[in-house]
Amino acid sequence: MPDQTKERIVDAAYRTLVKRGYHETGMKDIAAEAGVAPGLAHYYFETKEDLLVAAIEHGCQPLMRAWEAAGVSLSGPMPEDADPMMFARMGFELAKEELKSYGGLFLLTFDMFGVGLHNPKIASAVRIFIEERRAFVARITQAVIVGMAEPPLASAGAFAAAIWGSLHGIYLQKVMDPEFDAEAAIDALSEMTIAFATRPRRTSGTEG
Amino acid sequence: MPDQTKERIVDAAYRTLVKRGYHETGMKDIAAEAGVAPGLAHYYFETKEDLLVAAIEHGCQPLMRAWEAAGVSLSGPMPEDADPMMFARMGFELAKEELKSYGGLFLLTFDMFGVGLHNPKIASAVRIFIEERRAFVARITQAVIVGMAEPPLASAGAFAAAIWGSLHGIYLQKVMDPEFDAEAAIDALSEMTIAFATRPRRTSGTEG
Amino acid sequence: MPDQTKERIVDAAYRTLVKRGYHETGMKDIAAEAGVAPGLAHYYFETKEDLLVAAIEHGCQPLMRAWEAAGVSLSGPMPEDADPMMFARMGFELAKEELKSYGGLFLLTFDMFGVGLHNPKIASAVRIFIEERRAFVARITQAVIVGMAEPPLASAGAFAAAIWGSLHGIYLQKVMDPEFDAEAAIDALSEMTIAFATRPRRTSGTEG
Amino acid sequence: MPDQTKERIVDAAYRTLVKRGYHETGMKDIAAEAGVAPGLAHYYFETKEDLLVAAIEHGCQPLMRAWEAAGVSLSGPMPEDADPMMFARMGFELAKEELKSYGGLFLLTFDMFGVGLHNPKIASAVRIFIEERRAFVARITQAVIVGMAEPPLASAGAFAAAIWGSLHGIYLQKVMDPEFDAEAAIDALSEMTIAFATRPRRTSGTEG
DNA sequence: TATGAATGAGCGTTCATTCAT
DNA sequence: CATGAATGAACGCTCATTCAT
Numbered sequence: 001m002p003d004q005t006k007e008r009i010v011d012a013a014y015r016t017l018v019k020r021g022y023h024e025t026g027m028k029d030i031a032a033e034a035g036v037a038p039g040l041a042h043y044y045f046e047t048k049e050d051l052l053v054a055a056i057e058h059g060c061q062p063l064m065r066a067w068e069a070a071g072v073s074l075s076g077p078m079p080e081d082a083d084p085m086m087f088a089r090m091g092f093e094l095a096k097e098e099l100k101s102y103g104g105l106f107l108l109t110f111d112m113f114g115v116g117l118h119n120p121k122i123a124s125a126v127r128i129f130i131e132e133r134r135a136f137v138a139r140i141t142q143a144v145i146v147g148m149a150e151p152p153l154a155s156a157g158a159f160a161a162a163i164w165g166s167l168h169g170i171y172l173q174k175v176m177d178p179e180f181d182a183e184a185a186i187d188a189l190s191e192m193t194i195a196f197a198t199r200p201r202r203t204s205g206t207e208g
Numbered sequence: 209m210p211d212q213t214k215e216r217i218v219d220a221a222y223r224t225l226v227k228r229g230y231h232e233t234g235m236k237d238i239a240a241e242a243g244v245a246p247g248l249a250h251y252y253f254e255t256k257e258d259l260l261v262a263a264i265e266h267g268c269q270p271l272m273r274a275w276e277a278a279g280v281s282l283s284g285p286m287p288e289d290a291d292p293m294m295f296a297r298m299g300f301e302l303a304k305e306e307l308k309s310y311g312g313l314f315l316l317t318f319d320m321f322g323v324g325l326h327n328p329k330i331a332s333a334v335r336i337f338i339e340e341r342r343a344f345v346a347r348i349t350q351a352v353i354v355g356m357a358e359p360p361l362a363s364a365g366a367f368a369a370a371i372w373g374s375l376h377g378i379y380l381q382k383v384m385d386p387e388f389d390a391e392a393a394i395d396a397l398s399e400m401t402i403a404f405a406t407r408p409r410r411t412s413g414t415e416g
Numbered sequence: 417m418p419d420q421t422k423e424r425i426v427d428a429a430y431r432t433l434v435k436r437g438y439h440e441t442g443m444k445d446i447a448a449e450a451g452v453a454p455g456l457a458h459y460y461f462e463t464k465e466d467l468l469v470a471a472i473e474h475g476c477q478p479l480m481r482a483w484e485a486a487g488v489s490l491s492g493p494m495p496e497d498a499d500p501m502m503f504a505r506m507g508f509e510l511a512k513e514e515l516k517s518y519g520g521l522f523l524l525t526f527d528m529f530g531v532g533l534h535n536p537k538i539a540s541a542v543r544i545f546i547e548e549r550r551a552f553v554a555r556i557t558q559a560v561i562v563g564m565a566e567p568p569l570a571s572a573g574a575f576a577a578a579i580w581g582s583l584h585g586i587y588l589q590k591v592m593d594p595e596f597d598a599e600a601a602i603d604a605l606s607e608m609t610i611a612f613a614t615r616p617r618r619t620s621g622t623e624g
Numbered sequence: 625m626p627d628q629t630k631e632r633i634v635d636a637a638y639r640t641l642v643k644r645g646y647h648e649t650g651m652k653d654i655a656a657e658a659g660v661a662p663g664l665a666h667y668y669f670e671t672k673e674d675l676l677v678a679a680i681e682h683g684c685q686p687l688m689r690a691w692e693a694a695g696v697s698l699s700g701p702m703p704e705d706a707d708p709m710m711f712a713r714m715g716f717e718l719a720k721e722e723l724k725s726y727g728g729l730f731l732l733t734f735d736m737f738g739v740g741l742h743n744p745k746i747a748s749a750v751r752i753f754i755e756e757r758r759a760f761v762a763r764i765t766q767a768v769i770v771g772m773a774e775p776p777l778a779s780a781g782a783f784a785a786a787i788w789g790s791l792h793g794i795y796l797q798k799v800m801d802p803e804f805d806a807e808a809a810i811d812a813l814s815e816m817t818i819a820f821a822t823r824p825r826r827t828s829g830t831e832g
Numbered sequence: 833t834a835t836g837a838a839t840g841a842g843c844g845t846t847c848a849t850t851c852a853t
Numbered sequence: 854c855a856t857g858a859a860t861g862a863a864c865g866c867t868c869a870t871t872c873a874t
Binding site for chain 4: 854855856858
Binding site for chain 4: 529534539574580584585586600
């Protein structure tokens with residue numbers, strides 16, 4: 001029962017956070033949404049920050065479950081025998097799905113990016129969030145590079161940063177403007193990366 | 209003299225904003241930083257929002273001057289006789305310079321993205337900021353596409369959104385983690401886009 | 417205990433209101449007078465207006481208790497078998513008593529009249545205050561008219577408005593000038609109204 | 625020219641005062657309405673109070689001119705040969721006219737009554753306003769009493785206070801509620817006072 | 833565990849007033 | 854005379870946090 005209460009508060013915090021944003025969300029609002037007294041939120045979480053960090057982590061769970069349901073794990077290894085290009089294509093498709101299903105989460109994500117700029121506790125949560133997802137992209141990228149006829153100059157990590165960045169830059173545009181065609185942008189990114197990954201060996205000349 | 213004061217306040221606002229972030233910046237802080245009485249900030253700007261929008265625009269000016277000094281204009285047309293690929297390469301180089309010289313501005317930018325999520329006035333300023341820069345990328349992209357041997361499936365606008373997004377996604381990672389190697393990421397993005405733009409005509413087969 | 421605190425705040429608000437007037441009374445003054453933190457006043461009352469409306473109603477209570485102790489109720493019906501003229505005479509006597517005992521309340525009342533001119537919330541409270549007391553006068557007036565040998569041209573409501581008005585016009589003069597002889601003025605009003613109510617039937621001629 | 629400027633400021637103050645009320649009227653508003661700089665208002669009037677007192681006096685002038693145009697003077701003596709009852713009747717008619725023509729002034733008047741309760745400078749202006757008009761009523765009342773067949777118990781001053789009070793009590797009701805039928809109330813007051821003034825000599829019995 | 837009364841520093845904003853020009 | 858920039862104290866109100874129960 002007590003743990004259920006804590007869970008109720010965290011969930012209420014998440015919902016309030018998505019609805020109103022970090023700075024417009026008060027402890028009283030959260031407590032009201034959870035149906036408990038304001039003091040109780042402070043019983044479980046020392047500060048507002050602590051509660052909101054928990055709420056963010058809580059909010060990420062359904063998204064992570066979606067990836068795992070698709071057969072990939074954010075933290076686990078790449079399957080040895082899988083076709084990395086297939087993972088890449090699927091990744092872009094999943095990215096498009098995410099935008100449709102978890103719009104609220106992205107709202108929260110960019111809110112947290114902003115808050116994290118001047119708030120160490122949130123910053124730490126944000127860095128973990130970024131690192132986790134970027135590492136996942138990096139694993140696919142690494143596998144793709146291994147199979148490339150013409151190996152690239154840049155490292156897998158650099159490509160992963162550029163691709164993760166592009167996806168989130170696209171999410172950002174979508175979040176700031178609902179009219180924005182995020183799918184077309186992801187398709188363009190997909191077209192570009194896949195063409196790059198499957199380019200033929202070059203017979204002569206240098207890049208630079 | 210009075211205009212100098214207004215300028216002093218806006219500049220103080222910018223510095224305070226970068227140092228402490230939107231929500232931790234108070235009108236009194238700004239006034240103190242500018243060395244004026246608290247009431248004076250409201251004499252020149254009706255609300256805190258108005259002042260901070262002015263501060264953001266003020267902060268963007270040196271960056272825009274840097275682009276214009278490099279021979280490109282954010283809003284003007286592409287020079288007719290210019291080599292679009294050269295502009296593209298130069299753009300990526302400028303992007304790397306920006307990060308080194310205007311770190312504070314990017315801090316502020318992402319702060320504003322976050323604030324804009326739940327603040328219409330700031331959101332409007334943010335959308336204009338995004339649109340302006342994305343349109344600039346789109347003009348270069350369009351010119352590049354025209355010269356491609358094998359035309360892409362996606363539109364220039366979609367590629368622009370992906371590239372602008374990637375750059376800002378990279379900026380974001382840098383801003384959240386000073387250790388992050390943003391130059392390598394931009395180089396990877398550059399390598400990928402330039403390879404895509406200069407790929408040979410394909411003799412057969414289709415993209416899926 | 418909590419209700420006692422609320423009561424303490426309302427009472428402090430009333431005292432401060434009488435002492436300093438609506439516009440010179442600050443929430444902090446009231447809190448200080450009540451011996452509580454400034455925030456607590458807003459815990460019980462959303463706005464300053466809400467608190468002050470409560471304070472006015474609080475201030476009216478002793479006066480209403482005085483009327484009920486005298487055997488009359490502001491809102492209840494007139495006793496069937498009572499002599500209306502006796503009520504009228506008693507009313508004027510009570511009016512004189514009020515001025516002596518509840519000077520602070522009248523100060524507050526006229527302050528509220530002024531505030532109500534440009535403040536809808538207070539205006540609404542003021543209108544209810546006026547209507548309640550004027551209706552009471554109207555009930556007595558109606559009963560008196562029924563017993564008049566020569567019925568008047570004007571309605572009971574019109575007489576009630578004139579009499580209520582006169583009493584408050586007299587209160588006003590007293591409140592603006594402590595030297596003013598309000599008792600004499602009420603006696604004059606009493607003499608005039610009672611003479612009018614008891615005038616003999618007129619044998620001929622018309623009123624112009 | 626300079627005196628015209630002062631006049632412009634006072635007039636602007638009056639208009640702003642009527643429109644917005646004492647406490648909602650700022651020096652800046654007045655200056656803007658007058659089309660001058662805020663500092664200039666303080667050049668002519670040391671404080672806001674001083675200006676507003678001047679504005680009130682200024683606002684009373686048209687009303688006083690109206691009375692004088694009707695052949696009566698607020699401060700002068702009663703014409704020797706005039707019929708006092710005619711003056712009384714005319715006074716009530718003028719009172720009804722006033723309400724229609726000078727609604728704004730009454731708004732201001734009650735605002736000032738409220739302000740005067742806790743503001744000595746305004747209080748002094750208000751007391752002069754009251755005294756002037758009450759004395760005028762007293763002169764008529766005195767003349768009427770002299771002609772009464774059955775002299776009243778109360779003094780002319782007391783009747784004047786009751787009658788002046790009734791008129792202003794009626795104005796108050798009108799000002800607080802535009803639906804209120806002030807004319808009917810004044811007619812009732814008129815009926816009552818005239819009946820009292822013209823009552824026949826009483827053959828026996830006493831007033832109690 | 834849970835309540836909700838109580839705290840108090842801090843917020844954005846207003847505005848009568850001053851004063852250099 | 855006239856301007857309007859500049860002041861600074863005060864305002865109503867918010868809110869994370871504490872604590873007696």
